[in-house]
Every structure is written in structure tokens, then in C-alpha cells.
Amino acid sequence: IKARQDVIGSISSDSMAKLKQDLQNEAKMKEFITKLIVQGLLMLLEDSVQVRCRECDAAVVTGCLGAAGAQYSEIVLKETGAKKTC
Numbered sequence: 001i002k003a004r005q006d007v008i009g010s011i012s013s014d015s016m017a018k019l020k021q022d023l024q025n026e027a028k029m030k031e032f033i034t035k036l037i038v039q040g041l042l043m044l045l046e047d048s049v050q051v052r053c054r055e056c057d058a059a060v061v062t063g064c065l066g067a068a069g070a071q072y073s074e075i076v077l078k079e080t081g082a083k084k085t086c
Contacts, residue, residue, distance in 0.1 A: 030064055033057075037068035041086060042075065049086055 023029045041049060053061040069086050076084040 026060075030060060033061055034064040034068045034071065037061075037064060038071045038075070041068065041072040045076075045084075047084075047086070 023032065037051060040051075051061060051065065073083070073085050076082055
């Protein structure tokens, strides 16, 4: 069990380091945030959603909202045939 926990801890720390490194690139960060927003929208499937973020990330998140909304609409249309926008 100890060895398993050590491996899981190692994977977790390696993943965290890789994520921090990747998010230094602004293009990758925008893509990541857009995908997170789309994932949240797909989980909620609501007509109106409020996105909250840290104040220091507000400009980047605001810039991602349009693309996230478009991706969300595209996925819902493709999967269900329903036209849904946010």
C-alpha cells in the first residue's frame, strides 16, 4: 500500500509540475481555460451560467468566453441536434 501511495503521489506532483509549465504559455492557458469552461457548461446544461475566477485571471477568462460558448453550442448541436447557446 505504501508503494502504491508513493507512486500516486509521484504522478500527482509530476502532473502538477507539467501543468504549471504548460500554463506559462499564454496560448495553452487560453485553450485550457476555454476547455474548462466548456466542460462546466456541458455538466450544467443551463441557459444562463455565471463564470467565477480569480481577479488576476479575469481578463484571460473574459477573452475565452466567446470561444467557449461557440464550442458548447457546437457540441450540443452535434450530440443532440438541439440548438443551445449561452
